[in-house]
Amino acid sequence: GAVVSQHPSWVICKSGTSVKIECRSLDFQATTMFWYRQFPKQSLMLMATSNEGSKATYEQGVEKDKFLINHASLTLSTLTVTSAHPEDSSFYICSALDRQETQYFGPGTRLLVL
Amino acid sequence: AQSVTQLGSHVSVSEGALVLLRCNYSSSVPPYLFWYVQYPNQGLQLLLKYTSAATLVKGINGFEAEFKKSETSFHLTKPSAHMSDAAEYFCAVRKAGTALIFGKGTTLSVSS
Numbered sequence: 768g769a770v771v772s773q774h775p776s777w778v779i780c781k782s783g784t785s786v787k788i789e790c791r792s793l794d795f796q797a798t799t800m801f802w803y804r805q806f807p808k809q810s811l812m813l814m815a816t817s818n819e820g821s822k823a824t825y826e827q828g829v830e831k832d833k834f835l836i837n838h839a840s841l842t843l844s845t846l847t848v849t850s851a852h853p854e855d856s857s858f859y860i861c862s863a864l865d866r867q868e869t870q871y872f873g874p875g876t877r878l879l880v881l
Numbered sequence: 882a883q884s885v886t887q888l889g890s891h892v893s894v895s896e897g898a899l900v901l902l903r904c905n906y907s908s909s910v911p912p913y914l915f916w917y918v919q920y921p922n923q924g925l926q927l928l929l930k931y932t933s934a935a936t937l938v939k940g941i942n943g944f945e946a947e948f949k950k951s952e953t954s955f956h957l958t959k960p961s962a963h964m965s966d967a968a969e970y971f972c973a974v975r976k977a978g979t980a981l982i983f984g985k986g987t988t989l990s991v992s993s
Contacts, residue, residue, distance in 0.1 A: 771924075773924075799979060801980055801981075809985070809986075810971065810983045810984060810985045810986050811925070811971070811981075811983045813980050813981070813982075816979075816980055858922075860924050860925070862925075862981075864979055868975075868979055869927065869930065870915075870927075870979070870981060871927065872917070872924040872925040872926070872927075873924050874923050874924040875922070875923060875924045877922070
């Protein structure tokens with residue numbers, strides 16, 4: 768099946784620093800990728816839709832200047848959490864869409880901001 | 882607008898017993914429906930999907946789900962639970978475009 772990777776799998780950073788998370792589709796090309804956020808014991812909340820070669824589309828309430836998304840190639844999308852604060856601590860999961868429009872999810876990145 | 886409701890945040894079964902996880906949907910258009918499983922500290926794995934073909938959908942690991950339009954339901958079942966089935970299960974509907982809207986999730990516990 769299709770494989771999506773994320774890097775890093777976990778990261779700890781100081782408040783005020785920026786953190787970049789990579790999402791890669793390893794064996795297929797994805798013109799569309801999605802970024803989700805998951806709080807403990809809760810469901811996934813869609814943050815934004817990342818389209819290769821164009822600007823990301825953000826969901827209502829998600830600050831686009833804080834969560835920068837870049838989809839520079841058909842296999843890579845990045846999410847940068849700028850000036851991270853403790854409330855940004857969460858589990859971030861990406862997914863990539865294949866040609867059959869099925870979403871395949873990455874393993875997630877756990878971010879802890881101190 | 883599309884949405885899904887998962888009935889029961891926690892389901893407990895004995896090993897070998899029937900697994901039934903409930904999901905009801907709301908959609909103004911014919912829905913595409915999905916079940917995903919999540920193990921602790923991992924991403925989501927697709928179990929099965931309904932895309933307007935056969936109403937009984939078979940997935941991986943012995944799971945299946947039946948789309949019932951009259952009941953707006955897409956319940957997930959497995960005849961015989963294994964200990965390895967213990968995980969979080971999410972029902973999802975595809976919103977306009979291709980993004981997914983997830984239910985709140987159901988934690989499945991399996992006891993020996």
